[in-house]
Amino acid sequence: MDELQALFQPASIAVIGASKNETKIGYTIMANIKASGYTGQVYPLNPREEEILGYRCYPSLQALGKAVDVAVISVPADVSLNVARDCGAAGVKFLVVVSSGFKEIGEIGLRREKELQKICAEHQMRLVGPNVVGIVDTNTPINASFAPAIPSKGKIAFISQSGAMLLSIFDWSRSVGLGFSRFISMGNKADLNEVDFIWSAAIDPNTKVILCYIEDVADGKRFLAVVQAASKLKPVIILKSGTSTAGARAAASHTGALAGSNLAYETAFRQSGVIRAETMSELFDLAISFVNQPIPTGDQVSIVTNSGGPGIIATDSVERNNLRMTRFQKETIAKLRNYLPAEANIYNPVDVLGDARTKRYNVALEAVLADENTDIALVLLSPAAVSEPAETAEAIVELQRRYQEKPVFAAYMGGEGLAEGCRILTDAGIPCFTFPEPALKAIAGMVRFSALHRKIEREQKILRIAKADHQAVKAIFYDVIRDRRLVLLGNEATKVADAYGIPVAEVYLAKNPDEAVAMAETVGYPVVLKVASPKIIHKTDLGGVKTGLENAAAVREAYSAIMESVRRLLPATTIYGIEVQKMMPKGNELIIGMSRDLQFGPLIAFGMGGIYVNLLKDVSFRLAIGLSLEEIEEMIAETKAYSLIRGYRGSKPSDIGALVHILVQVAKLALDFPEITEIDLNPVIAYPDSALALDVKITVSNLDELKG
C-alpha cells in the first residue's frame, strides 16, 4: 500500500493563493494543473475571485465545505501557518507548501517551520516542503508545481532536494527528449523526505528508475532500512552533493579524519544497494540506461567499431571503469573470420573497417551478441564515406530485440551527419552517446548495480556474537562518569573490550616503580611501560612509552624517565600512573576502529595499523547497522593489509577468523552503547593462530543519562 497514493493521484486538489495575475506563482500552478490534463476536482482558493482559468473559485476551505486530498499553499510565509491550520481543520490529507520564508532564511523561518510541523502533526496531515517547486505525476496526470514547462511522460521518478535543480532538469529534459513518471521537489523536508518518496516511487507501477538529488539524508537509519528494500525493486541512483564541506567537517578528531561524513554516505549507499552518480551527466546517463536496457548479468563488454582509434579509446575506458573486454568463443571468431575482410580485427574490439556498410555491422554485432561470454555490447560508428548511420541504427535496434537480455549501447561519433541514426537508436531505447567514454561509465554503473544486488540477494551468514557482558561495561562507565571523563583509561578500555570478548594484551596500572616491577614479574619480561592519563592521546610523541624492558632495573629506570618526560612537557596534566604490559612478539600490525556517524550510526574501520595508519590511509569501512559476515570478510579483503595477512612473500598467513571475530564484537559493542563515540584498537597484532589488541582507546560522549 502506498501511503502517498492520495498525494500523487489526488481525487481533489485545492490551490490556496490561486491567482489570475500571470506573474504570480499562484497563477502558474493553476495553469499547470489545467495544462497537465488533471481530471480530478480543482478548487482555486482566493477571496477576491469568482473563477480562475475556468475553475470556480472559493474564498476558503470552510466555504468549499469539502475535504480535499491535496492543498497546495502559495501564500506569504507569515500567513501560511493560519492557512495550514484551516487545512488541518478541513481534513486535508497532504499539504504542498510552495511558500518560502522558512528554515532557509534563518532563525525566524526555523521557528515558523517548527510551528508548521506541529500543526501538520496535530492534524495528521503529511507535508511536502516547505519551500518547494511542487510535485508532478505524468501518469495521473497532474502538474501541481510552478515549473515553467511540463516534462514528457516516461519511467523516471526524479526526486530533488533543490528546486532550482528541478527547474533546470525540467527545461533540459525537453531539449534531450527525456521523459519522467514523477518530479518531486522536497524543499526543506520538514516532514516527508527522500526515504518516503523513494519508497513510494519504488512501489509506483509507472516508475522504472528512481533518480535522486540530495544534500543530506534526514534519517540515516531509516534510509538504510527502507532504501535497501527499495533498491531491490528498482535501481535507485543518487547524486549527493556537499561532499567537500562535509569532508572539511570530518577532520575533527583522529579517527574522524579517516571516517568523514562523506565516507559514511559512500558506505551507506553501497550497503543499501544505491548507485551513486558522481556528476549530473552521469546521473542522467545512468537513468537513460536503466530505463531502457536490461540489467547486465556480467561485466564483459564486446565492442564493434568501424575505426581503430575510437575502438582503442573505448577499450581503455573498459579497463578504467573496472569492466572486462569479452574473450570471444571460438565459434564467434570463426564467424567473424568467415565474413569480415582479411584486414578487419576479429578479436575484441571488432573492427569492421572504415568502408563498412550496414551488413558488416549486422553480422559482427549478431556474432558477438550470440556469444555467451558477451554481457554487454557497444557499437561505435564514425562517419566514413560509405557509412550508413541510419540503416545501421535500424539493424542495431532489430538485433537488440532478438537479444533482449543483453544491454546494447552506441556511440555515434559525429554531429549532423549521424543525427538521424542517433534518433532511431534513442527512440528505440538504445542509449546513443557522442563519445565512447560516457557510454562505458553508464555501463559500469549498471554492472555495479548488478553486482551489488547479486551480493545483497545472497543469503547473509548470521553473525555470531561471542560474548556481550552489558552489565560489566555499564559498571566501568559508571566510574568514568563519576570522574567526568570522556576518554577511558587503558585498563578501563581493556576491561570493556574483555567484557565483549575482544582479546587484549593484559594491562596493569602501576602507581609507583615498585608496583611496576611487581606487575612486570607477574606478566613476564620483556614488558612495555606506558603513561596512563586520559588527556594524553599520542603517548609516544611525549616520551610516554618505553618498550623492550628486560629486567627490574630497566623497568624502574623507564618508570622514572616516563614520569619526568611527561611532567616536564605537560606539567598540569593528571597522571594516573603507568601501565605495565607484556611485550608481545612481532606479528602483522593492524587497526580496528569505530567512529560514530551522526546520520548512519557506528562506522567500523579496518586497515593497516601502527605508525602507518595516518600515513597510508589503508582503511576500509562498513556501517555496523545490518552488517553481515560477508561484508566483514569483504572489508578485510579490500585493504592492502590483506596482502600482508594472507601471507606476504613467504610469511605465514594470519588468523583472519580472529580478526573477523574482533570486528563483529566491536560492531556489537558500538551498537549496544550509543554513548561510545570512538573505539580505537591500534595496533591489533595478528598471528597465525590468534589476534589481539595491544592498545585500546575508547571515547564516550556525555554520559549523564547513564546516571539515572
Add this chain to the structure above:
Amino acid sequence: MDELQALFQPASIAVIGASKNETKIGYTIMANIKASGYTGQVYPLNPREEEILGYRCYPSLQALGKAVDVAVISVPADVSLNVARDCGAAGVKFLVVVSSGFKEIGEIGLRREKELQKICAEHQMRLVGPNVVGIVDTNTPINASFAPAIPSKGKIAFISQSGAMLLSIFDWSRSVGLGFSRFISMGNKADLNEVDFIWSAAIDPNTKVILCYIEDVADGKRFLAVVQAASKLKPVIILKSGTSTAGARAAASHTGALAGSNLAYETAFRQSGVIRAETMSELFDLAISFVNQPIPTGDQVSIVTNSGGPGIIATDSVERNNLRMTRFQKETIAKLRNYLPAEANIYNPVDVLGDARTKRYNVALEAVLADENTDIALVLLSPAAVSEPAETAEAIVELQRRYQEKPVFAAYMGGEGLAEGCRILTDAGIPCFTFPEPALKAIAGMVRFSALHRKIEREQKILRIAKADHQAVKAIFYDVIRDRRLVLLGNEATKVADAYGIPVAEVYLAKNPDEAVAMAETVGYPVVLKVASPKIIHKTDLGGVKTGLENAAAVREAYSAIMESVRRLLPATTIYGIEVQKMMPKGNELIIGMSRDLQFGPLIAFGMGGIYVNLLKDVSFRLAIGLSLEEIEEMIAETKAYSLIRGYRGSKPSDIGALVHILVQVAKLALDFPEITEIDLNPVIAYPDSALALDVKITVSNLDELKG
C-alpha cells in the same frame, strides 16, 4: 622558419588519381580543394580526363613539366610507389599519401611502406602518411582531404593519428560550431609525425591551441625536446589512447610492473608541459577554454549562482579538481552585503537567489572579478521564473571585457529556455556548459597548464654530478659479458654503484664458511649473509638471507643453512658463494630504481622501500632526460615516504640531500650506459646524516656491442 610552410601554404598542388567519378576519393579531394577557396595552382592528374571541376587535367607530372609543392596521392597502393618515384623525379616537396594498403594491412604493406620511405628519403621529399584523410589549413585556405565536410575557421590545430577520429570531429564540430586553423591526419607516420606537426602549429600565427590524438609517440627523445619548446609557446593538449594494452605489456618484469609504458607517457607529458586529456569531451572542452580565455594566474575559483544546489555541486567539483574556492577580501563581502538581499549567500559560492535578474548577477560578478583573490569566475544559472538568461549573458560578456585577464566560465543549466543566453556567451568566447562539473574540469586543466609553465619557466638548478668513473663500469661489464649474464652479481653491482658515487653498504663474496667468518670479522658484527646467484631474484623467499648474525658460530651456521635451503629448492642453479655485509642500523627504508622505457629512455623511481614496495606502490617517477634538481626534489615530496623522511611523529628527519644525490647519480649512470635496463636500490636506508643502499641490483641487455 617553418619547414612545413610549403605543405600548409602550397603555391601549387597536384592530385594524383583525381577523378570525375563522384564516388571516388580522387573526386572528393578535388571538390574539397575547390570548395575550400584555395587560390594556388591546382593540377589534377589523370590520363583519361581533359579537365576535372574546371581544372585542366594532366596525364602525368612529366607532362605537367612544373615542380609542385604538394602532391596528394590517391591511387591503389600497388601503383603508389611508382607514382612516388615520379614525384621525386619531378621535385615535389611534400607527398600526402591518402592510399591505404601499407603497414596497417600487415607484412606486404609494411614492405611497401619501407620502400615508400626510401623513395622519399632519396628525393628529399617529406611524407604525410600513408593512409591519411589529408590535411586542411583554413587560413591558406586549403582542404586537401577527403573529409565529407569542411570545418569552420578557428584557432585550434587538430592533429590526429586516427583518420576516423578526424572524420568524427569534422562532423561533430559543425554541430557545435567549433572552428579550426588546421586539421592534420598523420596516418602511419612513416615520416612526418606528431613532433613535426606540433612544432609547425606552435609557430603558425593562426593557431592558438594545439590538440592532438595519438596512439603512440614515434620518437620519445625528440618529442621531449621539441614539445617542451612548443608548449612554452602554446597550450598542447593530448589525448593518448592505448593505455590499457600498454598497461598489460608493462607487467613483464619486477620493476616494469611499477613503471609501465603509460607511466612513461604520463611522466613525459608532464615534463614537457603537455596537458593530457582523459576523455574526448575533455579534449574539446579544454580546447574551447584555451582558445578563448586567458590563462589563469592562480587556482582560486569564485562562483556566482542563482541556486543553492548547483552551487554546492560546483563547490564539490572545485575541491575534487584540486582547485580552491576564493576567500573574498573584506571589501568584496561588504559590496555583496550592501547590494544583495539579506537571504543571499555573500560568501563563495555567492547565491544571488532564485529571483535574481540581470542586475544582481552583474553586481555580484563585478564584485568577485574585482577581488584580487579571484583567479577564475564561474557563473551558474538555473531557469527560474524571473531569470533573464540572455540579458545576464550580455552582462557577463561585458564584464569579461572589463576584466580581460581573468577567465570567466558559465554553466547554463537547462535546455531550450537558456539556449539564446548560451549562444550569446559562446559567441563571445565564454565557454558555456550545461552542467557545472565539466566546466570545473576544464578550469582545472587551465590551472594545471599555468602551474606547469610557471614551473618550467623557473630557472632550472644545475645538477652536479659527483662522480662518474666510466672506465670502471666498463671493466665490470666486461666480466659480465664474458659470463654471458644479464644480472650483475651483488659485488659487481656494488662496484658499479661505487664508480658513480652511490653509497652502498660494503659487500664481500665468500666462497666457504671460513671466508665468510673472516669477512664478518673485517666488517664487524652483526652481519647479514645473502646467497650470491644471478638467477635468484627474491632471495628472502628461498631462505637465501640470514640477518643479525652476532658471532663466528652464527655465521658458520647461517652459511650452511642458506646453502642447504637454496640447493634443496633450486638444485640446478649456479651459486657463486655467499655475500657478507655489515648489518646496518635501522633507518627509513626507501627504494630508488630505474627502468628503461622504449620511447622515452630511463625512468627514475623513488618511493617507500623494503617489503612495502609492491604492496603500497608508493612510488613517483621522472624521466632522466632533461631531469632538473627541482623535479628530483618534487618527486621525493610527492610520495607518502616523504612524510616519513621529513621526520614522522617525533623521529629525526632523514638526509634528503643524500637521497637527491643518489637519484642524480642513478640518472647519470642510466644515461651513460644504454645497456643498463634496470637498476634497483632496495632498500636505500636513509639516516639523519646520510643514506646508503643495502642492496643493488643491476640488469643489462645484450652487451655484445661492448666487446668491440
